[in-house]
Amino acid sequence: MPFLYEHGDMLNRPIECFYFDTSSKYFPVHAHWHFYMELIYMYDGKVEASSAGEKYIVEKGDMMLFHPKAVHSISYCPGSPDARYAVIKLDISRMSLTPSYAPKLRSIFLSAEKKNMTPFFAASQTEKMRAGEVLTRCIEEMRQQRYGFDLVIRSELYGLLINILRCWQDQGFSVDSEAYSEDSRYDIYNITEFIDERLSSGVQVSEVAERCGMSYSYFAKKFLAVYGKTCKEYIEEMRIIKAEEFLVFTDFDLQKISSETGFSDCSHMIKSFKKLRGITPKKYRIKLAE
Numbered sequence: 001m002p003f004l005y006e007h008g009d010m011l012n013r014p015i016e017c018f019y020f021d022t023s024s025k026y027f028p029v030h031a032h033w034h035f036y037m038e039l040i041y042m043y044d045g046k047v048e049a050s051s052a053g054e055k056y057i058v059e060k061g062d063m064m065l066f067h068p069k070a071v072h073s074i075s076y077c078p079g080s081p082d083a084r085y086a087v088i089k090l091d092i093s094r095m096s097l098t099p100s101y102a103p104k105l106r107s108i109f110l111s112a113e114k115k116n117m118t119p120f121f122a123a124s125q126t127e128k129m130r131a132g133e134v135l136t137r138c139i140e141e142m143r144q145q146r147y148g149f150d151l152v153i154r155s156e157l158y159g160l161l162i163n164i165l166r167c168w169q170d171q172g173f174s175v176d177s178e179a180y181s182e183d184s185r186y187d188i189y190n191i192t193e194f195i196d197e198r199l200s201s202g203v204q205v206s207e208v209a210e211r212c213g214m215s216y217s218y219f220a221k222k223f224l225a226v227y228g229k230t231c232k233e234y235i236e237e238m239r240i241i242k243a244e245e246f247l248v249f250t251d252f253d254l255q256k257i258s259s260e261t262g263f264s265d266c267s268h269m270i271k272s273f274k275k276l277r278g279i280t281p282k283k284y285r286i287k288l289a290e
Contacts, residue, residue, distance in 0.1 A: 014090065015090045015142075015153055016090075016142075017086070017087070017089075017135070017138040017139045017142040018142070019084065019085070020085055021082065022045065022047065022076065027074075027075075028073070028075035029073055029074040030073055032072070032073070033070060033071045034068070034069075035189050036068055036089050036090060036091050037090050037092045037109070038087065038090075039065050039086075039087070039090075039135070039160075040074070040087055041063045041085055041086040041131050041132055041135045042059060042060050042061060042062050042085045043085055044060055044083060045059075045060070045082055045084060046058060046059040046077050046080050047076065047080075048074070048077050049074050050072055050073045051064070051066055051067075052067075052071065056119075057077060059123070061122075061126055062126065063120075063121040063125075063129075063131050064120055068189075070119075086132075086135040086136065086138075088135060088138060090157060092105055093106045093189075094193055094196060095154070095157065095161065096197065103175060104193075105161055111176065112165070112173055115173060117171065118168075121164070128167075131160060138156050138157065148249075188214075188222050188223060189226065191208060192234070194208065194211055198262075199235070199238055201262060202264070205219075205235070208231055237276065239261045239262055239269075240261075240272060240273055242260070243257050243261045244284070247284055247288070248285075254269065254282065257269065257281070269281065
């Protein structure tokens with residue numbers, strides 16, 4: 001279904017939060033799919049949402065979850081006024097902070113999808129989750145981008161995702177052995193989780209390819225086709241993004257930052273930083289302080 005595929009920049013933007021108004025020229029949202037999870041929460045009006053062949057009327061206070069790779073659409077309800085809703089797009093593979101006794105969230109949500117747990121949550125359920133408040137806070141944090149905004153957003157979303165799982169548990173869902181075994185499986189679509197966890201240790205492309213169970217050459221072609229850049233470019237860019245965070249939010253010196261971000265040495269980080277950002281890390285920090 002390549003014509004239904006919607007590209008998302010999961011590498012650089014693993015989480016997106018925004019408001020959507022159906023009076024926009026981009027509505028209705030025609031059938032499509034993508035590799036990230038999507039949540040919509042209805043503030044006003046109502047829409048008809050379709051996911052994996054099932055249709056749902058989503059009204060004020062209701063919430064809808066679209067699983068990764070599920071074909072879905074959002075359209076007008078006959079005779080209904082314009083609607084306004086919150087949208088959260090997230091790479092569930094990058095939400096990897098879970099207790100030692102539990103599988104990763106991506107594994108649990110995949111298990112729930114396979115067991116056909118409902119992706120629709122009525123207003124009475126979302127009120128208990130405080131979903132509207134959570135998504136509003138996420139959007140405002142994304143808009144303001146104050147210190148630690150990304151951590152606040154992730155914290156809010158972890159809470160919401162756990163409440164969704166608890167809601168499913170009330171309906172009979174349980175985490176079985178399949179979810180645990182899924183944790184050790186990596187493919188081209190969730191391998192970024194493996195990379196991110198090992199950035200500081202100097203992860204190599206050959207190691208990533210092996211983890212995917214692919215030859216180096218096949219993995220390189222596949223990664224480029226899916227993400228629009230080579231795996232080496234991705235690793236380098238993620239290290240630079242991590243270095244930027246240290247430059248902005250800490251007083252670490254460049255030697256310490258290069259060590260924390262997996263660069264071979266300080267000069268390697270400076271060279272890579274200047275290549276991607278057009279400025280040295282030192283000048284970047286000075287510019288921020290002006």
